[in-house]
Amino acid sequence: MPLPKAELHLHIEGTLEPELAFELAARNGVELPYADTDELRKAYDFEDLQSFLNLYYELMAVLRTERDFEDLANAYLARAAAQGVRHAEIFFDPQAHIARGVAMGTVVEGLWRALGESEARHGVSTQLIMCFLRDESAGSALRTLEAAKPYLDRIVGVGLDSAEVGHPPVKFREVYEAAAALGLRRVAHAGEEGPPAYITEALDVLGVERIDHGLRCVEDPALVERLVRERVPLTLCPLSNVRLRTVDVLADHPLPAMLDAGLLCTVNSDDPAYFGGYAGDNFDAVRSALGLGEERLRELARNSFLASFLEHDEERRAR
Numbered sequence: 001m002p003l004p005k006a007e008l009h010l011h012i013e014g015t016l017e018p019e020l021a022f023e024l025a026a027r028n029g030v031e032l033p034y035a036d037t038d039e040l041r042k043a044y045d046f047e048d049l050q051s052f053l054n055l056y057y058e059l060m061a062v063l064r065t066e067r068d069f070e071d072l073a074n075a076y077l078a079r080a081a082a083q084g085v086r087h088a089e090i091f092f093d094p095q096a097h098i099a100r101g102v103a104m105g106t107v108v109e110g111l112w113r114a115l116g117e118s119e120a121r122h123g124v125s126t127q128l129i130m131c132f133l134r135d136e137s138a139g140s141a142l143r144t145l146e147a148a149k150p151y152l153d154r155i156v157g158v159g160l161d162s163a164e165v166g167h168p169p170v171k172f173r174e175v176y177e178a179a180a181a182l183g184l185r186r187v188a189h190a191g192e193e194g195p196p197a198y199i200t201e202a203l204d205v206l207g208v209e210r211i212d213h214g215l216r217c218v219e220d221p222a223l224v225e226r227l228v229r230e231r232v233p234l235t236l237c238p239l240s241n242v243r244l245r246t247v248d249v250l251a252d253h254p255l256p257a258m259l260d261a262g263l264l265c266t267v268n269s270d271d272p273a274y275f276g277g278y279a280g281d282n283f284d285a286v287r288s289a290l291g292l293g294e295e296r297l298r299e300l301a302r303n304s305f306l307a308s309f310l311e312h313d314e315e316r317r318a319r
């Protein structure tokens with residue numbers, strides 16, 4: 001039995017497996033520039049975040065209808081459940097869909113068809129986090145927040161993702177203030193490829209409760225001390241870090257040192273269809289490559305519930 005865990009860093013568009021991509025392409029009459037799933041998989045050799053994002057945005061072309069988003073989410077939830085995930089806080093990227101002429105309502109309603117029955121069907125509770133693309137303008141993010149207003153009963157919070165370097169958190173100050181005023185929880189990707197200063201800025205300027213990735217905090221001992229003191233959760237994604245060459249090999253991942261330092265680390269899958277594994281696969285990978293013992297793995301699973309947006313009674317039920 002896999003350890004019960006919560007998944008806190010998961011882009012639903014990043015769960016699009018090649019087989020489903022071709023199925024949806026056929027259903028929607030979308031032409032993919034790959035002959036078959038084998039050829040597509042060969043494109044999964046990334047040099048950095050941007051080279052991954054190029055393919056990630058390209059493949060989204062197959063997602064067109066509510067049913068597509070429903071099928072995508074159901075496929076993820078089934079896989080996650082099989083790997084011990086009991087609760088998933090799921091990112092989605094509405095701007096990437098709206099730009100292609102797919103409405104906010106199509107995305108949210110479609111995802112909700114799967115999420116609404118996830119507890120009954122998969123035994124996984126869910127929450128939705130709407131991400132802003134940081135390489136788009138703050139104005140575009142504000143318009144996206146506006147477009148989400150009819151759906152806020154289904155969205156627990158906002159996040160910030162896509163190309164990090166050159167797009168510091170401060171760019172989105174106003175958007176995060178507006179999100180906070182609407183009662184939304186706040187998280188942001190920071191310190192994946194960007195400098196430790198972006199982590200500090202996400203905390204101080206955007207008021208985030210969790211840092212997605214946060215890996216580069218290890219370069220700044222004073223920042224590590226602060227993150228420990230303030231119990232700021234980090235949603236690490238070990239297999240993602242290897243595939244996007246943020247760390248050379250998994251055996252070099254700083255996770256054990258980060259746990260030793262007292263950081264509230266969690267292990268997540270990011271874009272599992274692209275990076276070689278789901279939540280349980282990431283747990284297995286750090287167990288074997290980093291030699292983490294049972295105690296550390298249980299700590300990581302416990303941290304995932306502590307760092308989640310679940311209320312405490314829900315949290316106890318999930319464990």
Ligand code: ES4
Pocket residue numbers: 011014049056161162163189192240270271
């Ligand atoms: C992402 Cl790995 C990663 N980093 C930043 N933005 C993203 N969107 C989807 N995956």
Ligand code: ZN
Pocket residue numbers: 009011161189212270
């Ligand atoms: Zn991510």
